Each structure stands twice: as structure tokens, then as C-alpha cells.
Amino acid sequence: MNAYTVAVVGGIGLVGRAFLRLLQERRFPMGEVRLLGSERTAGRKVHFRGEELEVQQLTAQSFHHVHLAFFAVNPEISSHYAPVAAKSGAVVVDNSPAFRMEPWVPLVVPEVNGADLARHRGIVANPNALTTLLALPLGALHRISPVERVIVDTYQSVSGAGQVAVEELSQQMRLVLEGKNAVSHVFPHQLAFNVLPQIDPFYDNGYSREEWRLIQETRKVLHSPELAISATCVRVPVLQGDSAAVHAELTRPITPEDAQTILGDAAGVKVLDEPDVGLYPHPWMITGQEDVLVGRIRRDFSNPRGLAFWLVGDNILRGHALNAVLITETMAREGWL
Amino acid sequence: MNAYTVAVVGGIGLVGRAFLRLLQERRFPMGEVRLLGSERTAGRKVHFRGEELEVQQLTAQSFHHVHLAFFAVNPEISSHYAPVAAKSGAVVVDNSPAFRMEPWVPLVVPEVNGADLARHRGIVANPNALTTLLALPLGALHRISPVERVIVDTYQSVSGAGQVAVEELSQQMRLVLEGKNAVSHVFPHQLAFNVLPQIDPFYDNGYSREEWRLIQETRKVLHSPELAISATCVRVPVLQGDSAAVHAELTRPITPEDAQTILGDAAGVKVLDEPDVGLYPHPWMITGQEDVLVGRIRRDFSNPRGLAFWLVGDNILRGHALNAVLITETMAREGWL
Numbered sequence: 040m041n042a043y044t045v046a047v048v049g050g051i052g053l054v055g056r057a058f059l060r061l062l063q064e065r066r067f068p069m070g071e072v073r074l075l076g077s078e079r080t081a082g083r084k085v086h087f088r089g090e091e092l093e094v095q096q097l098t099a100q101s102f103h104h105v106h107l108a109f110f111a112v113n114p115e116i117s118s119h120y121a122p123v124a125a126k127s128g129a130v131v132v133d134n135s136p137a138f139r140m141e142p143w144v145p146l147v148v149p150e151v152n153g154a155d156l157a158r159h160r161g162i163v164a165n166p167n168a169l170t171t172l173l174a175l176p177l178g179a180l181h182r183i184s185p186v187e188r189v190i191v192d193t194y195q196s197v198s199g200a201g202q203v204a205v206e207e208l209s210q211q212m213r214l215v216l217e218g219k220n221a222v223s224h225v226f227p228h229q230l231a232f233n234v235l236p237q238i239d240p241f242y243d244n245g246y247s248r249e250e251w252r253l254i255q256e257t258r259k260v261l262h263s264p265e266l267a268i269s270a271t272c273v274r275v276p277v278l279q280g281d282s283a284a285v286h287a288e289l290t291r292p293i294t295p296e297d298a299q300t301i302l303g304d305a306a307g308v309k310v311l312d313e314p315d316v317g318l319y320p321h322p323w324m325i326t327g328q329e330d331v332l333v334g335r336i337r338r339d340f341s342n343p344r345g346l347a348f349w350l351v352g353d354n355i356l357r358g359h360a361l362n363a364v365l366i367t368e369t370m371a372r373e374g375w376l
Numbered sequence: 377m378n379a380y381t382v383a384v385v386g387g388i389g390l391v392g393r394a395f396l397r398l399l400q401e402r403r404f405p406m407g408e409v410r411l412l413g414s415e416r417t418a419g420r421k422v423h424f425r426g427e428e429l430e431v432q433q434l435t436a437q438s439f440h441h442v443h444l445a446f447f448a449v450n451p452e453i454s455s456h457y458a459p460v461a462a463k464s465g466a467v468v469v470d471n472s473p474a475f476r477m478e479p480w481v482p483l484v485v486p487e488v489n490g491a492d493l494a495r496h497r498g499i500v501a502n503p504n505a506l507t508t509l510l511a512l513p514l515g516a517l518h519r520i521s522p523v524e525r526v527i528v529d530t531y532q533s534v535s536g537a538g539q540v541a542v543e544e545l546s547q548q549m550r551l552v553l554e555g556k557n558a559v560s561h562v563f564p565h566q567l568a569f570n571v572l573p574q575i576d577p578f579y580d581n582g583y584s585r586e587e588w589r590l591i592q593e594t595r596k597v598l599h600s601p602e603l604a605i606s607a608t609c610v611r612v613p614v615l616q617g618d619s620a621a622v623h624a625e626l627t628r629p630i631t632p633e634d635a636q637t638i639l640g641d642a643a644g645v646k647v648l649d650e651p652d653v654g655l656y657p658h659p660w661m662i663t664g665q666e667d668v669l670v671g672r673i674r675r676d677f678s679n680p681r682g683l684a685f686w687l688v689g690d691n692i693l694r695g696h697a698l699n700a701v702l703i704t705e706t707m708a709r710e711g712w713l
Contacts, residue, residue, distance in 0.1 A: 273619075
């Protein structure tokens with residue numbers, strides 16, 4: 040078995056660290072590991088496999104002999120350096136939105152459309168966290184009875200906006216509980232004891248970038264470019280774990296009982312659905328969960344072929360890091376690294 | 377002009393107090409005001425109109441000479457005493473769910489179906505807070521282009537569960553910020569830094585009582601008994617103000633621009649819709665707002681006749697107390713008190 044040389048661009052962020060930890064836990068055969076970062080982070084040290092890894096400054100020469108380069112940085116850096124890494128012979132798994140909608144770039148949730156990896160041309164895109172969390176149960180239903188229409192309203196945690204957002208929410212909560220005014224830098228308004236129907240800026244069509252990404256990426260992952268889909272993405276005062284209320288219209292109706300079986304058998308999905316005894320997913324229970332949890336499975340009474348459910352997933356782990364690791368493992372297994 | 381004798385059953389709760397304050401602010405011609413309560417609350421004093429009102433114990437004789445009896449108590453007490461009050465000649469406005477779905481009882485959001493009050497037989501029902509908040513914008517659209525289908529996912533504050541719930545959330549927040557475990561008595565699980573897809577118990581069809589009420593009551597208020605409607609009701613860590621993401625399918629399409637005009641002209645609705653500059657409703661701004669605020673008005677891309685929007689309302693004020701006051705004012709104006 041080969042030992043792969045792995046580069047992580049942005050290895051000290053929430054997602055980059057989780058990616059490395061998972062690769063190690065799952066015994067991915069890693070040789071050299073290079074942490075790459077900006078001038079600002081270069082020189083910082085990270086404890087990994089019993090040694091201190093020092094962040095090196097990212098340059099065009101950074102990817103020499105690298106088999107896999109995971110990018111967990113902003114789309115500007117990915118746009119510039121992912122093609123450089125691919126040209127050096129590395130396979131790039133890009134966590135940013137930079138390449139997700141490029142027709143030649145596979146956008147992959149391995150359990151749903153892992154076969155798309157076969158047509159990679161050096162760059163593979165990791166979807167938006169919520170796309171992955173939605174695609175896992177929706178993809179499982181779609182295989183049995185194609186989804187014709189879906190409406191998704193989300194309840195998204197602050198960790199998706201980074202560590203600084205996590206700290207801002209806690210600080211705001213403290214201030215409000217002391218009767219003081221909360222200060223907002225990361226969020227457009229106070230988020231403590233509040234919810235905000237805005238994640239990222241808005242387009243002219245009235246949708247936020249987050250909503251539009253969820254719509255477009257879901258269509259691409261499901262191979263359903265005309266899928267009728269709408270979404271409202273809402274930030275809630277939760278630290279980790281994204282939730283969504285999903286209303287799907289299927290080609291042929293699926294009963295809630297059958298949906299429980301289909302989703303219970305689906306890879307990456309776990310059903311937790313005994314509301315009578317208080318058993319349903321909620322974000323406080325989600326940190327560290329590798330599966331998307333699904334509950335509240337019931338008929339959607341707005342349509343004879345409607346099915347409604349509720350999902351919660353660890354946006355950092357399952358939404359980003361684990362999905363990238365599963366892509367990496369598939370690529371290694373198929374001999375593409 | 378007459379001065380009406382008004383009785384309030386449950387006058388020391390959040391809704392009962394807001395009801396009395398509003399009647400006074402809006403100069404409703406009140407004569408005697410009787411506060412009625414249980415054995416437990418009898419004797420407690422409330423400051424009102426510069427005097428101390430003492431809560432009297434509710435009995436079958438409490439409604440003698442009363443013109444209007446507002447019930448803001450649990451459905452068991454309403455079921456028993458509302459007919460007693462009506463028989464004594466009072467008009468009852470019941471805030472509880474006890475009579476809402478009785479065919480002979482008008483369930484009224486005055487701006488939407490105020491004309492239903494004409495057929496009252498002594499008891500009028502005040503809808504669930506979320507029904508009222510949803511019916512105001514939806515009813516305005518429905519008049520122009522009948523609503524065929526609607527999906528609603530909610531973000532509901534804790535004040536709907538009473539003062540004890542407000543205190544439990546604040547206490548949980550404090551404990552979690554100190555690194556301690558939160559304790560839940562009112563909520564089924566911890567709500568601090570969490571969201572819970574459960575409000576009230578569940579029925580066998582998988583819907584919660586809150587969801588089912590919203591579905592049935594919306595159909596009744598809109599005079600649309602077959603309306604295709606689904607909902608997910610979710611409790612969020614917000615103190616006051618209920619929000620909802622709404623996806624409506626209309627008989628004939630309405631453009632977002634036309635919807636802004638229609639909703640801007642609708643009584644009880646205020647449009648706040650300039651997302652580019654961060655202008656949209658959110659619950660932190662809602663306390664004390666008499667109108668339902670609507671924003672994020674846009675096409676719903678899941679359907680060619682679809683319209684999506686976001687609403688926020690003060691659940692205690694607009695959802696309960698003000699709606700009851702508007703019913704009361706209509707009844708007085710029409711000579712029905």
C-alpha cells in the first residue's frame with residue numbers, strides 16, 4: 040500500500056484540523072503531511088501524530104510530489120492555487136465554492152454520486168455543508184422515487200461562519216444576559232436570542248448566496264438540473280449543527296413507514312424518529328456524529344405525493360471534513376491519487 | 377357611548393395583562409373591570425387605571441352583568457366557564473384552543489375574516505398566535521389570487537409557553553455559558569444553543585399539536601377547508617417574537633413586486649424588504665410591534681406560481697392580545713356587546 044503525501048491548505052482552521060484528525064483516525068495511509076497557509080499563519084505549529092508540524096507559506100512550488108491537496112480556505116485562494124496544485128500532479132479536494140458549479144468539476148457526496156469522481160480532471164469540489172446534509176437523505180429517496188420538488192428551510196449554526204462567529208455568539212449571549220447591548224461584527228445583526236434570515240449577501244432575485252448555492256448544488260449532486268427547489272436559509276443561535284425542515288414531492292408517493300426503512304438503510308443517514316418519547320434529532324446532540332440524523336418523518340399534507348422530514352447534521356464534521364475524507368478514500372481506493 | 381363591563385379570566389398572565397393594557401391605551405370604553413382567577417391567584421392585586429384591582433375567584437356567578445369576557449387560560453377552564461359566561465349574556469373571546477374548531481364558533485383574525493363575527497353565538501375564538509401571524513399576509517394574497525398550497529416552517533419563541541419558559545431559557549443560557557449542564561422542566565430537551573422540532577405533544581400522523589392547529593386554523597380563517605398545507609413548528613432560543621418561512625403557491629402568479637404592494641397595503645402587515653442593506657424582519661426588533669412584519673419576498677423557484685416570504689410577529693401582542701382587542705372593538709362597533 041502506498042503512503043500518500045498530503046497537503047492541507049488552511050490546516051489550522053476548524054475544517055482543516057477536523058480533516059487531518061479524521062484521516063489519522065481512519066488510518067488513511069499518509070506519508071508526509073504539509074500544512075500550507077498565508078504569510079500570516081506561516082510558522083504556526085500544529086500538534087499532529089506526536090510531532091509538531093509547522094505551517095509553511097503557500098507558494099506555486101508547495102505541491103511538488105503531493106498526491107492529495109485539501110483546500111479549506113477562501114475561494115480566492117482556491118481559484119488561484121488549486122489549478123497550480125492540479126498541474127503539479129496532485130488531486131485537489133476543494134472545500135470552497137470556487138469550482139463547485141464548474142461543469143468539468145465533480146461535486147460529490149460519495150454516498151450519493153461517488154461515481155462522478157471517475158471523471159475528475161484534477162479538481163474535485165466538496166459541497167456546501169447543507170447541500171451534503173440534504174443530499175444524503177434526499178438522494179436515498181430519489182433513487183427509489185425521483186424527487187420532483189423540494190422546499191427546505193434551514194436552522195444553521197454559527198460554526199459555519201468560523202471560530203470567530205462561535206466566539207461572537209457566546210459573547211453576545213453574555214452581554215444580553217447582563218442587560219447590556221450586544222455588538223455584532225461577524226453577523227449582520229445581533230444573533231443572541233434572535234434568528235436572522237440572512238446567510239451571506241443577497242442576489243438580485245432576492246435569494247441569499249447560501250440559499251442559491253444550496254439550490255444549485257443540490258441539483259448538481261442529484262443529477263437533476265431542473266429540480267424544482269426553493270430554500271430559506273436562517274442563522275440561529277446554535278454553536279454547532281445545522282438543521283433543516285424538508286418538504287419533498289416525489290414522483291410516486293412513499294409512505295412514512297417506507298421512508299423510515301429507506302432512510303434507515305441509507306449510508307450516511309441514521310433515523311431517530313420516535314417523537315412520542317421525545318426522540319428526534321436536535322443540534323445539541325449532533326457534535327461528533329458522522330451521520331446525518333433524520334426524524335419527524337411524516338406525510339406532507341400539502342401534496343398527495345408529499346413527504347416531510349427534519350434533519351440535523353454536524354456541519355463541520357459531516358458537512359465538510361468527513362465528506363472530504365470520504366472523497367479522498369474513494370480516490371485512493373480507485374487508484375486516482 | 378356605553379361603558380362596557382369587562383371580565384378577564386387569567387388577567388395576571390402575559391396575554392391577559394397585555395389585553396387590558398391595550399384596551400386602555402386604545403380608549404375602549406370600559407366601565408367595571410373584573411379580574412377572575414383560580415383559588416390560587418384569587419386575592420392577588422394588579423395595578424390598573426391608577427387603582428389596585430384584586431383577582432376574584434372564578435365561579436358560575438362571576439359573569440353577572442358582564443358585557444365582554446376575555447378568557448386567557450387553559451382550555452379546560454374555558455370549556456367549562458365560557459358557556460357559563462355566554463349564558464349569562466356576556467360575549468366571550470376565548471384565547472384557548474377549546475372552541476376554535478367548533479363549526480358554530482367564529483375563529484377570527486379581524487383584518488382577514490372579521491365578517492365571520494356576525495354569526496357569533498356568544499363565543500368567539502382567538503386563533504393560535506402563529507395562525508394570526510400567517511393569516512394576515514396570506515389572507516391579503518388570497519384575496520387577490522387564491523392560495524392553493526402553502527408550506528410553513530416556524531422559528532417560535534419561548535414566550536408562547538409562558539413566563540416560566542422565558543425564565544427557563546435565560547437560566548439555561550447562564551448555565552451553559554458557565555460550562556454547566558442545563559436543566560429542562562418546561563422544554564422537552566435543553567433549548568439553550570439548540571432548536572427543537574417539537575411544540576406540544578405529537579399525534580399519530582406524526583404532526584405536533586401546534587402544527588396541526590396551525591394547519592386546521594389557517595384553513596378555517598381563510599375559508600379554505602381543503603387548502604393544501606404543511607408545517608414544521610420549531611422552538612428556537614428566542615424570548616419573544618415568532619418567525620416563519622412561508623412558501624405559497626397561488627392560483628395565478630403574483631410577482632414579488634406586486635406582492636410587496638399588496639402586502640404593503642394590507643391592514644396589520646408592514647413590509648420591511650431591503651435585504652441588500654440588511655433590512656428584513658427579525659425577532660429581536662419585534663417586541664411591541666402591532667403589525668406582522670414581512671420581508672424576503674421573492675419568487676419560489678419550486679413552482680411557477682410560487683411566492684416565498686419571511687414573517688415575524690410579536691406572538692403575545694399581535695398574536696394574542698391585540699387580535700382579541702380588535703375582535704372586541706369590532707363587536708362593540710357592531711353593537712354586539
